[in-house]
Amino acid sequence: MKEFIQQLPKVELHLHIEGSLEPELMFKLAQRNHIDIPFASPEEVRAAYQFSNLQSFLDIYYQGANVLIHEQDFFDLTWEYLLRCQQDNVMHTEIFFDPQTHTARGIAFETVLNGIVAALNKAEQELGITSQIIMCFLRHLSEDEALQTLELALPYKDKIVGVGLDSSEQGHPPEKFSRVFAKARAAGFIAVAHAGEEGPALNIRNAIDLLGVQRVDHGVRCVEDAALVEELKQTRMPLTVCPLSNLKLKVFQHMTEHNIVELLRQGLCVTINSDDPAYFGGYMTDNFLAVSDAHSMTHQELAQFTRNAIEASFISATEKARMNAQVDSVVARFSA
Ligand code: ADE
Ligand code: ZN
Numbered sequence: 001m002k003e004f005i006q007q008l009p010k011v012e013l014h015l016h017i018e019g020s021l022e023p024e025l026m027f028k029l030a031q032r033n034h035i036d037i038p039f040a041s042p043e044e045v046r047a048a049y050q051f052s053n054l055q056s057f058l059d060i061y062y063q064g065a066n067v068l069i070h071e072q073d074f075f076d077l078t079w080e081y082l083l084r085c086q087q088d089n090v091m092h093t094e095i096f097f098d099p100q101t102h103t104a105r106g107i108a109f110e111t112v113l114n115g116i117v118a119a120l121n122k123a124e125q126e127l128g129i130t131s132q133i134i135m136c137f138l139r140h141l142s143e144d145e146a147l148q149t150l151e152l153a154l155p156y157k158d159k160i161v162g163v164g165l166d167s168s169e170q171g172h173p174p175e176k177f178s179r180v181f182a183k184a185r186a187a188g189f190i191a192v193a194h195a196g197e198e199g200p201a202l203n204i205r206n207a208i209d210l211l212g213v214q215r216v217d218h219g220v221r222c223v224e225d226a227a228l229v230e231e232l233k234q235t236r237m238p239l240t241v242c243p244l245s246n247l248k249l250k251v252f253q254h255m256t257e258h259n260i261v262e263l264l265r266q267g268l269c270v271t272i273n274s275d276d277p278a279y280f281g282g283y284m285t286d287n288f289l290a291v292s293d294a295h296s297m298t299h300q301e302l303a304q305f306t307r308n309a310i311e312a313s314f315i316s317a318t319e320k321a322r323m324n325a326q327v328d329s330v331v332a333r334f335s336a
Pocket of ligand 1: 016019054166167168169194197245275276
Protein backbone atom coordinates (compact mmCIF):
# COMPACT_ATOMS: atom_id res chain seq x y z
CA MET A 1 0.00 0.00 0.00
CA LYS A 2 2.86 2.36 0.83
CA GLU A 3 4.32 1.99 -2.66
CA PHE A 4 0.92 2.56 -4.28
CA ILE A 5 0.33 5.73 -2.24
CA GLN A 6 3.79 7.04 -3.05
CA GLN A 7 3.28 6.43 -6.79
CA LEU A 8 -0.33 7.64 -6.95
CA PRO A 9 -0.49 10.95 -8.87
CA LYS A 10 -1.84 13.70 -6.60
CA VAL A 11 -3.42 17.13 -6.79
CA GLU A 12 -3.15 19.53 -3.85
CA LEU A 13 -5.88 22.14 -3.34
CA HIS A 14 -5.24 23.36 0.21
CA LEU A 15 -1.71 24.48 0.95
CA HIS A 16 -0.63 27.72 2.63
CA ILE A 17 2.77 28.51 1.16
CA GLU A 18 3.81 30.20 4.44
CA GLY A 19 2.94 26.92 6.14
CA SER A 20 5.58 25.08 4.13
CA LEU A 21 8.40 27.03 5.83
CA GLU A 22 10.58 24.28 7.31
CA PRO A 23 12.56 25.16 10.47
CA GLU A 24 15.87 24.76 8.57
CA LEU A 25 14.85 27.39 5.99
CA MET A 26 13.45 29.59 8.78
CA PHE A 27 16.91 29.54 10.38
CA LYS A 28 18.72 30.17 7.13
CA LEU A 29 16.49 33.17 6.27
CA ALA A 30 16.71 34.57 9.81
CA GLN A 31 20.51 34.63 9.45
CA ARG A 32 20.46 35.94 5.88
CA ASN A 33 18.04 38.76 6.81
CA HIS A 34 19.45 39.47 10.32
CA ILE A 35 16.16 38.72 12.05
CA ASP A 36 16.01 37.50 15.65
CA ILE A 37 13.95 34.39 16.26
CA PRO A 38 13.32 33.04 19.76
CA PHE A 39 14.87 29.62 19.06
CA ALA A 40 18.44 28.31 19.20
CA SER A 41 18.12 25.58 16.56
CA PRO A 42 15.72 24.04 14.03
CA GLU A 43 15.19 21.20 16.54
CA GLU A 44 14.06 23.72 19.13
CA VAL A 45 11.63 25.18 16.60
CA ARG A 46 10.17 21.72 15.92
CA ALA A 47 9.84 21.02 19.63
CA ALA A 48 7.71 24.18 19.97
CA TYR A 49 5.14 22.86 17.49
CA GLN A 50 2.71 21.49 20.09
CA PHE A 51 -0.71 22.98 19.42
CA SER A 52 -3.91 22.84 21.43
CA ASN A 53 -6.17 24.47 18.81
CA LEU A 54 -6.10 26.64 15.66
CA GLN A 55 -5.19 29.88 17.46
CA SER A 56 -2.19 28.36 19.27
CA PHE A 57 -0.85 27.36 15.84
CA LEU A 58 -1.62 30.69 14.14
CA ASP A 59 0.35 32.63 16.79
CA ILE A 60 3.53 30.66 15.97
CA TYR A 61 2.83 30.54 12.22
CA TYR A 62 2.58 34.34 11.83
CA GLN A 63 5.78 34.74 13.88
CA GLY A 64 7.61 32.28 11.59
CA ALA A 65 6.65 34.31 8.50
CA ASN A 66 8.67 37.29 9.82
CA VAL A 67 11.86 35.88 8.29
CA LEU A 68 10.41 36.28 4.76
CA ILE A 69 11.57 39.66 3.44
CA HIS A 70 12.92 39.58 -0.12
CA GLU A 71 11.58 38.19 -3.38
CA GLN A 72 14.33 35.54 -3.21
CA ASP A 73 12.99 34.38 0.18
CA PHE A 74 9.52 33.79 -1.26
CA PHE A 75 11.12 32.03 -4.23
CA ASP A 76 13.18 29.74 -1.96
CA LEU A 77 10.14 28.97 0.20
CA THR A 78 8.00 28.04 -2.81
CA TRP A 79 10.73 26.10 -4.57
CA GLU A 80 11.36 23.90 -1.50
CA TYR A 81 7.63 23.10 -1.40
CA LEU A 82 7.65 22.23 -5.10
CA LEU A 83 10.55 19.80 -4.63
CA ARG A 84 8.37 18.04 -2.01
CA CYS A 85 5.59 17.94 -4.60
CA GLN A 86 7.96 16.26 -7.04
CA GLN A 87 8.89 13.62 -4.40
CA ASP A 88 5.20 12.97 -3.68
CA ASN A 89 4.05 12.77 -7.33
CA VAL A 90 1.92 15.91 -7.04
CA MET A 91 0.99 16.81 -10.64
CA HIS A 92 -0.84 20.04 -9.89
CA THR A 93 -1.11 22.35 -6.86
CA GLU A 94 -3.34 25.33 -6.06
CA ILE A 95 -1.57 27.28 -3.35
CA PHE A 96 -2.75 29.95 -0.91
CA PHE A 97 -0.77 32.96 0.14
CA ASP A 98 -1.65 35.50 2.84
CA PRO A 99 -0.62 38.94 1.50
CA GLN A 100 -1.68 40.75 4.68
CA THR A 101 0.83 38.80 6.79
CA HIS A 102 3.53 40.50 4.72
CA THR A 103 2.11 43.88 3.70
CA ALA A 104 1.45 44.60 7.41
CA ARG A 105 5.25 44.30 7.92
CA GLY A 106 6.03 46.68 5.06
CA ILE A 107 6.76 44.00 2.43
CA ALA A 108 5.32 44.95 -0.98
CA PHE A 109 2.52 42.79 -2.40
CA GLU A 110 4.54 42.53 -5.60
CA THR A 111 7.66 41.22 -3.80
CA VAL A 112 5.67 38.34 -2.34
CA LEU A 113 3.79 37.49 -5.52
CA ASN A 114 6.81 37.74 -7.84
CA GLY A 115 8.87 35.33 -5.72
CA ILE A 116 6.06 32.77 -5.62
CA VAL A 117 5.28 33.10 -9.33
CA ALA A 118 8.94 32.71 -10.36
CA ALA A 119 9.21 29.41 -8.47
CA LEU A 120 5.89 28.13 -9.86
CA ASN A 121 7.00 28.97 -13.42
CA LYS A 122 10.32 27.18 -12.92
CA ALA A 123 8.46 24.12 -11.57
CA GLU A 124 6.19 23.99 -14.60
CA GLN A 125 9.18 24.15 -16.95
CA GLU A 126 11.61 21.90 -15.09
CA LEU A 127 9.40 19.53 -13.08
CA GLY A 128 6.20 19.48 -15.14
CA ILE A 129 4.16 20.54 -12.09
CA THR A 130 1.30 22.92 -12.91
CA SER A 131 -0.21 25.38 -10.43
CA GLN A 132 -2.61 28.19 -9.59
CA ILE A 133 -2.47 30.89 -6.90
CA ILE A 134 -5.27 31.81 -4.48
CA MET A 135 -4.97 34.91 -2.32
CA CYS A 136 -6.48 34.61 1.17
CA PHE A 137 -7.93 37.38 3.33
CA LEU A 138 -7.14 37.13 7.04
CA ARG A 139 -10.51 36.88 8.76
CA HIS A 140 -9.29 38.22 12.14
CA LEU A 141 -8.75 41.57 10.36
CA SER A 142 -11.52 43.87 9.13
CA GLU A 143 -13.46 43.66 5.88
CA ASP A 144 -12.12 47.12 4.98
CA GLU A 145 -8.58 45.76 5.19
CA ALA A 146 -9.64 42.85 2.97
CA LEU A 147 -11.09 45.35 0.47
CA GLN A 148 -7.77 47.23 0.42
CA THR A 149 -5.95 43.95 -0.22
CA LEU A 150 -8.30 43.15 -3.09
CA GLU A 151 -7.40 46.53 -4.64
CA LEU A 152 -3.69 45.62 -4.43
CA ALA A 153 -4.41 42.34 -6.25
CA LEU A 154 -6.38 43.79 -9.18
CA PRO A 155 -3.30 44.64 -11.31
CA TYR A 156 -2.16 40.99 -10.90
CA LYS A 157 -5.47 39.43 -11.88
CA ASP A 158 -3.73 37.33 -14.55
CA LYS A 159 -1.58 35.62 -11.87
CA ILE A 160 -4.22 35.00 -9.16
CA VAL A 161 -7.12 32.66 -9.93
CA GLY A 162 -9.15 33.19 -6.78
CA VAL A 163 -9.66 34.57 -3.31
CA GLY A 164 -9.95 32.64 -0.05
CA LEU A 165 -10.57 33.25 3.64
CA ASP A 166 -8.34 31.91 6.40
CA SER A 167 -7.06 32.53 9.98
CA SER A 168 -9.22 32.42 13.14
CA GLU A 169 -12.66 30.98 12.32
CA GLN A 170 -14.12 31.45 15.81
CA GLY A 171 -15.74 34.90 16.06
CA HIS A 172 -15.09 35.73 12.37
CA PRO A 173 -17.88 34.07 10.36
CA PRO A 174 -18.11 34.14 6.54
CA GLU A 175 -20.81 36.84 6.51
CA LYS A 176 -18.27 39.37 7.85
CA PHE A 177 -16.73 39.26 4.34
CA SER A 178 -19.77 39.17 2.05
CA ARG A 179 -19.05 42.57 0.43
CA VAL A 180 -15.41 41.85 -0.41
CA PHE A 181 -16.26 38.42 -1.81
CA ALA A 182 -19.03 39.90 -4.00
CA LYS A 183 -16.56 42.47 -5.29
CA ALA A 184 -13.87 39.85 -5.91
CA ARG A 185 -16.28 37.60 -7.80
CA ALA A 186 -17.50 40.56 -9.88
CA ALA A 187 -13.85 41.19 -10.80
CA GLY A 188 -13.56 37.59 -12.04
CA PHE A 189 -11.91 35.83 -9.09
CA ILE A 190 -13.13 32.36 -8.09
CA ALA A 191 -14.07 32.14 -4.38
CA VAL A 192 -13.15 29.57 -1.73
CA ALA A 193 -13.18 29.84 2.08
CA HIS A 194 -12.10 27.98 5.19
CA ALA A 195 -15.30 26.93 6.97
CA GLY A 196 -16.32 24.18 9.36
CA GLU A 197 -12.76 23.53 10.57
CA GLU A 198 -13.26 24.80 14.15
CA GLY A 199 -16.47 26.68 13.42
CA PRO A 200 -19.98 25.23 13.11
CA ALA A 201 -21.68 23.69 10.06
CA LEU A 202 -23.58 26.98 9.66
CA ASN A 203 -20.30 28.58 8.50
CA ILE A 204 -20.17 26.08 5.62
CA ARG A 205 -23.72 26.93 4.58
CA ASN A 206 -23.01 30.66 4.79
CA ALA A 207 -19.73 30.37 2.88
CA ILE A 208 -21.72 28.72 0.07
CA ASP A 209 -24.80 30.96 0.19
CA LEU A 210 -23.28 34.33 1.13
CA LEU A 211 -19.72 34.18 -0.25
CA GLY A 212 -20.48 32.10 -3.36
CA VAL A 213 -17.58 29.69 -2.81
CA GLN A 214 -16.82 26.92 -5.29
CA ARG A 215 -14.91 24.85 -2.72
CA VAL A 216 -15.02 24.66 1.06
CA ASP A 217 -11.65 24.43 2.81
CA HIS A 218 -11.80 21.80 5.59
CA GLY A 219 -15.61 21.54 6.00
CA VAL A 220 -15.33 18.48 8.25
CA ARG A 221 -17.93 19.81 10.70
CA CYS A 222 -20.60 19.44 7.97
CA VAL A 223 -21.55 16.15 9.67
CA GLU A 224 -23.33 18.16 12.37
CA ASP A 225 -26.05 19.02 9.80
CA ALA A 226 -27.45 15.99 7.92
CA ALA A 227 -29.30 18.16 5.38
CA LEU A 228 -26.07 19.99 4.60
CA VAL A 229 -24.20 16.71 4.06
CA GLU A 230 -26.90 15.65 1.60
CA GLU A 231 -26.65 18.99 -0.21
CA LEU A 232 -22.82 18.76 -0.42
CA LYS A 233 -23.22 15.29 -1.87
CA GLN A 234 -25.87 16.28 -4.44
CA THR A 235 -24.00 19.40 -5.59
CA ARG A 236 -20.55 17.73 -5.50
CA MET A 237 -19.31 20.74 -3.51
CA PRO A 238 -15.63 19.92 -2.90
CA LEU A 239 -14.20 19.81 0.63
CA THR A 240 -10.42 20.28 0.84
CA VAL A 241 -9.76 18.18 3.93
CA CYS A 242 -6.39 18.23 5.74
CA PRO A 243 -6.07 15.09 7.90
CA LEU A 244 -2.73 15.68 9.69
CA SER A 245 -3.66 19.33 10.29
CA ASN A 246 -6.94 18.25 11.89
CA LEU A 247 -5.04 15.94 14.25
CA LYS A 248 -2.38 18.51 15.19
CA LEU A 249 -5.03 21.19 15.86
CA LYS A 250 -7.23 18.74 17.80
CA VAL A 251 -10.22 18.90 15.47
CA PHE A 252 -10.10 15.09 15.81
CA GLN A 253 -8.29 13.31 18.64
CA HIS A 254 -7.25 10.28 16.58
CA MET A 255 -7.05 9.50 12.86
CA THR A 256 -9.40 6.53 13.34
CA GLU A 257 -12.05 9.09 14.42
CA HIS A 258 -11.54 11.26 11.32
CA ASN A 259 -14.65 11.39 9.10
CA ILE A 260 -12.94 11.79 5.69
CA VAL A 261 -13.30 8.13 4.67
CA GLU A 262 -16.94 7.99 5.77
CA LEU A 263 -17.64 11.14 3.69
CA LEU A 264 -15.81 9.64 0.69
CA ARG A 265 -17.93 6.47 0.94
CA GLN A 266 -21.10 8.57 1.15
CA GLY A 267 -20.15 10.08 -2.22
CA LEU A 268 -18.98 13.56 -1.22
CA CYS A 269 -16.23 15.27 -3.21
CA VAL A 270 -13.63 15.10 -0.42
CA THR A 271 -9.91 15.56 -1.13
CA ILE A 272 -6.69 15.08 0.86
CA ASN A 273 -4.37 18.07 1.40
CA SER A 274 -1.47 19.12 3.63
CA ASP A 275 -2.52 22.65 4.79
CA ASP A 276 0.71 23.72 6.59
CA PRO A 277 3.00 20.71 6.13
CA ALA A 278 6.07 22.14 7.87
CA TYR A 279 4.01 22.61 11.04
CA PHE A 280 1.78 19.54 10.94
CA GLY A 281 4.30 16.78 10.26
CA GLY A 282 3.79 15.86 6.65
CA TYR A 283 3.25 16.60 2.98
CA MET A 284 0.79 14.92 0.59
CA THR A 285 2.08 11.34 0.73
CA ASP A 286 2.25 11.51 4.54
CA ASN A 287 -1.37 12.64 4.68
CA PHE A 288 -2.53 9.81 2.39
CA LEU A 289 -0.53 7.29 4.45
CA ALA A 290 -1.96 8.55 7.75
CA VAL A 291 -5.53 8.15 6.44
CA SER A 292 -4.84 4.76 4.89
CA ASP A 293 -3.09 3.45 8.04
CA ALA A 294 -6.08 4.34 10.21
CA HIS A 295 -8.85 3.22 7.81
CA SER A 296 -8.74 0.11 5.71
CA MET A 297 -9.00 1.39 2.12
CA THR A 298 -8.79 -0.01 -1.40
CA HIS A 299 -6.59 1.33 -4.20
CA GLN A 300 -9.73 2.58 -5.98
CA GLU A 301 -10.85 4.48 -2.89
CA LEU A 302 -7.45 6.11 -2.45
CA ALA A 303 -7.36 7.02 -6.14
CA GLN A 304 -10.82 8.56 -5.74
CA PHE A 305 -9.26 11.26 -3.53
CA THR A 306 -7.13 12.31 -6.50
CA ARG A 307 -10.04 11.99 -8.95
CA ASN A 308 -12.09 14.26 -6.67
CA ALA A 309 -9.24 16.78 -6.49
CA ILE A 310 -8.94 16.79 -10.29
CA GLU A 311 -12.70 17.40 -10.55
CA ALA A 312 -12.46 20.20 -7.95
CA SER A 313 -9.40 21.93 -9.44
CA PHE A 314 -9.55 25.21 -11.34
CA ILE A 315 -8.02 23.88 -14.57
CA SER A 316 -9.32 23.14 -18.07
CA ALA A 317 -11.23 20.00 -19.05
CA THR A 318 -8.27 19.01 -21.24
CA GLU A 319 -5.88 19.20 -18.28
CA LYS A 320 -8.34 17.27 -16.12
CA ALA A 321 -8.55 14.49 -18.71
CA ARG A 322 -4.75 14.33 -18.93
CA MET A 323 -4.45 13.99 -15.15
CA ASN A 324 -7.22 11.39 -14.87
CA ALA A 325 -5.36 9.31 -17.47
CA GLN A 326 -2.24 9.41 -15.28
CA VAL A 327 -4.27 8.14 -12.32
CA ASP A 328 -5.79 5.36 -14.48
CA SER A 329 -2.36 4.23 -15.57
CA VAL A 330 -0.96 3.93 -12.02
CA VAL A 331 -4.10 2.18 -10.71
CA ALA A 332 -3.94 -0.27 -13.65
CA ARG A 333 -0.23 -0.96 -13.01
CA PHE A 334 -0.92 -1.85 -9.37
CA SER A 335 -3.93 -4.04 -10.11
CA ALA A 336 -2.03 -6.04 -12.74
N1 ADE B 1 -3.90 29.55 7.99
C1 ADE B 1 -2.99 28.60 7.77
N2 ADE B 1 -3.50 27.40 8.07
C2 ADE B 1 -4.77 27.60 8.47
C3 ADE B 1 -5.83 26.75 8.90
N3 ADE B 1 -5.68 25.44 8.99
N4 ADE B 1 -6.99 27.31 9.25
C4 ADE B 1 -7.14 28.63 9.18
N5 ADE B 1 -6.20 29.47 8.78
C5 ADE B 1 -5.02 28.96 8.42
ZN1 ZN C 1 -5.84 25.99 5.66
